[in-house]
Amino acid sequence: MPKAWYAVHTISGHENKVRNVIRKMAEDKKMWDEDIYDILIPTEREMQTRNGKRYEIDKKVFPGYILIQMQLTDDTFKLVKGTNGVTGFVQSGNKPVPLEEYEVRRIMSNLESSKDTPKVNWNKADAIRVVEGPFSDFTGKIEEVNAEKEKLKVLINIFGRDTPVELDFNQVEKL
Numbered sequence: 659m660p661k662a663w664y665a666v667h668t669i670s671g672h673e674n675k676v677r678n679v680i681r682k683m684a685e686d687k688k689m690w691d692e693d694i695y696d697i698l699i700p701t702e703r704e705m706q707t708r709n710g711k712r713y714e715i716d717k718k719v720f721p722g723y724i725l726i727q728m729q730l731t732d733d734t735f736k737l738v739k740g741t742n743g744v745t746g747f748v749q750s751g752n753k754p755v756p757l758e759e760y761e762v763r764r765i766m767s768n769l770e771s772s773k774d775t776p777k778v779n780w781n782k783a784d785a786i787r788v789v790e791g792p793f794s795d796f797t798g799k800i801e802e803v804n805a806e807k808e809k810l811k812v813l814i815n816i817f818g819r820d821t822p823v824e825l826d827f828n829q830v831e832k833l
Contacts, residue, residue, distance in 0.1 A: 662727070664747055684737065695728060704779055786833060809824055812830065
């Protein structure tokens, strides 16, 4: 039976623990690199600002899911399904459905591009609060995002009028 990628549903927040347990059990049973080849938790780099400081974090693309490259046999099915934290395979009827090759390629290419440039979590029309600078403690709405320069054009209500102000990413936080 050929190897393929399968999506496995886990308890949300337990993806890393499930991956480690499956890998250890597969190694103990001499199934790693024989029937189970890889376990992937798709994440992307994202910029976040908290208390005026910028952080790069890894955010799960599919919370509650891991991807396993394996040959689907009775033994591998039982090993994965019997792992604590696994709620089941993505399946049709009673049979797990492998991911299509184009889906896996798209996921992998998105992960690679995310490593190079972190995703910016600012969007037009987001409500923000200014945490630094002369407009500190003012609230406003994002009008424009310039990711290359790390600048935002924000409309802030000053004296009853919306005034456009250009701010750095680290000067604001989401409401």
